[in-house]
Amino acid sequence: MTSTLLRFKNIVGGYGNTMVVSDISGTIGKGEVLGIFGRNGVGKSTLSKLLAGALPMSVGSLLLNNKDISFTSNHERRQRGIGYMPQTAMVFDNLTVRENLSLARSTQDMKYYLSAFPRLAERQTQIAGSMSGGERKILAFVRTMLEETCLVILDEPSEGVQPENILKMQECIERRKAKGTSFVLVEQNMSMLTSISDFYIGIDSGRIVFESDKKSASRQDILSVLSV
Amino acid sequence: MAYIAVTSAALLTVLLLVPQLFGTFTAYQIGLFLIYGIVAQGIGFLWGKTGILPLGQAIFFGIAAYACAQILKNIDSLPLQIALFVVVVACLALLGFALAFIVFKGRSDSGPYFSLITLALAMICEQVAGTATNTTGGFNGIYGYPTIANLDQFNELYYVIAIVTVLSTAAISVLNTLPAGLVARAVSDNEKRMQLFGFPTHLVKGLVFGLSAAFAAVAGILFANHQGIVTPTSTGFLLSANLVIWTAVGGRNHVYGPLIGAVGIGYLSSELRGSFVYWEVIVALVFIIVVLKYPGGIAGYLVDIFCRFKKNIRSTELHLCNAPAISTSIVQPKLIFSKTKVKMGPVRILNGVDLVTPKTGIVCIIGPNGAGKTSLLNAITGNLIVSAGSVSLDNKYIHNLPTHKAFACGIARKLQVPSVFFSLTVFENIALAVIAGRARFLDFFRPSTLKWRTAELTNLLNSEAMTALVDMEKPVSALAQGHRQFLEFAMTTAVQPKVLLLDEPCAGLSPDETRMMTNLVRDFQERNNGLIILIEHDMSIVRDLADRVVVLHQGAVLFEGSYDDVRNNKSVQDVYSGGTK
Amino acid sequence: MSSILLLNILWQVSILAMVTIGLGIVFGQLKIMNMAHGELVMIGAYAPVITSHLGLSGYLQLPICVATVGLTALIMERTVIRHFYGRPFDSLLATWGLSILMREIVEMIFGREYQSVSSPLPGTMSLLGTDYPIYRVVVILGVAVFFFTLLLWYRRSKVGTEIKAMVENPALAQAVGINTSRLSSVCFVFGAVSAGIAGMVLAPTTRVEPMMGLDYLIRSFFSLVVGGLGSLEGLFIGVGLIGGIQSTIGAFFNQTYGYLFVLTLSILFLWLKPNGLYRSN
Secondary structure (H helix, E strand, C coil): CCCEEEEEEEEEEEECCEEEEEEEEEEEECCCEEEEECCCCCCHHHHHHHHHCCCCCCEEEEEECCEECCCCCHHHHHHHCEEEECCCCCCCCCCEHHHHHHCCCCCCCHHHHHHHCHHHHHCCCCEHHHCCHHHHHHHHHHHHHHCCCCEEEEECCCCCCCHHHHHHHHHHHHHHHHCCCEEEEECCCHHHHHHHCCEEEEEECCEEEEEEECCCCCHHHHHHHHCC | CHHHHHHHHHHHHHHHHHHHHHCHHHHHHHHHHHHHHHHHHHHHHHHHHHCCCCCCCHHHHHHHHHHHHHHHHHCCCHHHHHHHHHHHHHHHHHHHHHHHHHHHCCCCCCCHHHHHHHHHHHHHHHHHHHHCHHHHCHHHCEECCCCHHHCCCCCHHHHHHHHHHHHHHHHHHHHHHCHHHHHHHHHHHCHHHHHHCCCCHHHHHHHHHHHHHHHHHHHHHHHHHHHCEECHHHHCHHHHHHHHHHHHHHCCCCCCHHHHHHHHHHHHHHHHCCCCCCHHHHHHHHHHHHHHHCCCHHHHHHHHHHHHHCCCCCCCCCCCEECCCCCCCCCCCCEEEEEEEEEECCEEEEEEEEEECCCCEEEEEECCCCCCHHHHHHHHCCCCCCCEEEEEECCEECCCCCHHHHHHCCEEEECCCCCCCCCCEHHHHHHHHHHCCCCCHHHHHCHHHHHEECHHHHHHHHCHHHHHHCCCCCEHHHCCHHHHHHHHHHHHHHCCCCEEEEECCCCCCCHHHHHHHHHHHHHHHHHHCCEEEEECCCHHHHHHHCCEEEEEECCEEEEEECHHHHHHCHHHHHHCCCCCC | CHHHHHHHHHHHHHHHHHHHHHHHHHHHHCCCCCCCHHHHHHHHHCHHHHHHHHCCCHHHHHHHHHHHHHHHHHHHHHHCHHHHCCCHHHHHHHHHHHHHHHHHHHHHHHCCCCECCCCCCCCEEEECCEEEEHHHHHHHHHHHHHHHHHHHHHHHCCHHHHHHHHHHCHHHHHHCCCCHHHHHHHHHHHHHHHHHHHHHHHHHHCCECCCCHHHHHHHHHHHHHHHCCCCHHHHHHHHHHHHHHHHHHHHHCCHHHHHHHHHHHHHHHHHHCCCCCCCCC
């Protein structure tokens, strides 16, 4: 049994007075991938924001390596080892590709990622905002993956990305996973979700409606949650 | 409308009571700040609705005041004086219009730069007014001229000011309820979307700035009469800044806000400055707190309280009426790209695209990330400059046209990230889409235009896919990303385009929603029978929809053919192997 | 004649550069249109007034200047400015209010009248064939050294990218581990203190009074507009053009023409070349 990395309990949160996520709990072990899915607007992105600290939790607790990080800000969580790729506005549009990547605290694996996504190597001096939607997703993905964090939260990394590059993203995730990194993956793309997640949480109206590990969940089960 | 009549009458009563209750001298003093209030109302409309902050509104105020003083000094006939006043106001409105029109042409932002230009102009005006002694009297100003029709400054003139104030308030109130007011708000919310809907946004900004200049000019004429002296400070930077402060503190989003700000703060300051030493400090603190905590100003705060007590005042009953048909000149929506090239810095984004589309049907564009798919659409709608080659539609060149002209060619576009009006309600979003291309100039000034609907749109909105949009009064910012996709689709198809450009309409949608979206696209094509260009990654969607598939690679067409052709082509397989959700 | 003019231009440009660098960071990077920037210059200029009032040594001018301006800036940033990053319009209004407040407070303490400050380095020296005040020569050299060090440091540091990232997308900057709240405070205070030092240096050569800031604010704003935001190179071009032209036209014709020329030039740039002469990207 792997040791627990992140434990979140009874998380509640949202915007203003509207609570989008209510009472969600779970644990992630070292080197595990948690796949989160659900229809549009059910609170997936909000949950990932709450975990990353981009949005403060109203209720709930968060333990990373058994240390309480419930009340820490986004940048503190990053320094403690949580990397986060948001769904929208995921790159700095006014900075060049190189500048975007230089913001990662570690650049050890730069060569590996640039050879996986040669397009980024070709466009080092281009302003990120002038790249296509899919390219920006890739840039954000690489920036997040470069960081040597123990947990990576990815919010819809495959949106607008061509299938080949999605496969490469999966490879990159598997590679880090083998080194013991854990992932939270929010995805609409079923093939990506099912091929790399170790266990799933299905969300509807801000609550967990489905929970299963990889072996016992069929694609049909997942689709049935999505079509509620 | 009845509401506006009642409030205007109430305002008139209050203003007429002032001399009776507080005496004519107080009325005289308040009159000055009512004059400033009129300028501030113009600023409030410009700033609150279109987002343009004018820092030099005293330009128009001061020039009008100087012109008025010269007219009163040199011309005796009353009709001629009034005629010349009208000319002055018209000229300054035109000047304002031209300034904004020229500066905003070819740009799409609300521009802090424009604010700084007006600031610099006000400073130039003040300097010139102080130097050109012959026409302006230099630092001493012009004085010693009669008032218009020899009205008593301390008595009768107040009533003229009161009436003009009520008229300006009523004018802005009416404008706020008209489609023209909605268009102004939409421009500040999402200018790119307005351009894609065919609105020349620089024209809208020019008109609104011209209107605010006219308000300032009218006030300037009243000012010259009221004060009996015009000095360089009346056209300078400090007055401009004060006007903005009054507008901000009073509340820029509401028609009464600027009046409250000018009369409240301005009058109280002038009264208390002498007797109470710390008054200026208090004003500064109040101002900072308002900007920090109550961006809507005093009026915004009052409106919030009012709404808390009285919820849902708007009647939900809507009498929708049929929209007029949209007319386009094109007969053959056949797009032809010929060696089209687009460069961005050193990077070639499109590298000689040669493509002829069919007249009707759904053309799917696929290709790796960065192949130039979205750029191809940008070249069609004028969002990117074509550096070589051409794009033509119905045998007319359409590349490098301003974005708003693409719409007139029958082209509508749904963007990759949903581009809707976030600060407006669902109803207002839809209304703007129906107005686009259908409304003629006068329609923008008829309230009924907002209720236009087409039969197709009503059907679409009642369909299963649009259930999230049922609450028409909901602000769009409260919709989830996926629901915005459906809203934008409804808006884009409401204009019945001959050429519909869809950029990844299914991005971020669940499998169920994806199915609904593909059905909507197919239904629309069956009814409209035009040309649809659709960018998509998901090959199952491409298989379902495409009559023809174009593969882009490195900024050029790699292959085109049917879905099966593409699937079996070796070179396509090498660079690109599509997957499904 | 011409060497005096040249030295005067150098002096004007050095002072203007010192005022503008702070505004360049605050306006160009943090996107705060700081209308109270001139008041920071003004508060800095009161440092020598404070030392002479209290009978302190002239060497304490610099620490007092840094302390008063730094503290003012820190309070400004913590209470007001930090709510307005990336919102130029709203920040303009709020800082306009702050500028009134600061002028009023200084007026309550020191009164409205002009204060004169004596030069810490009286006397002239012979330079390029004319006699020129030693004090000004020292200041010009000091400013040159300051900018040279700043340039060397900036070239090597990642902080420029981090500031740009923070302003564009604070949430994402947090996610990549930037402590945005600390970074923005440091930037703002640094910009303010450099303006304050410019004010302190200016004090012996001008009249010190509560309203003195506006003129510096306007000239540094337009220097940024002409030069272009976001780079030291652009800043020098802008400062050189505005400072140089104004002193040249001022010397041959009169100050008003110099002023009008600068305003007209700025309008043309705002309209036709809103990114200035030198674009950072």
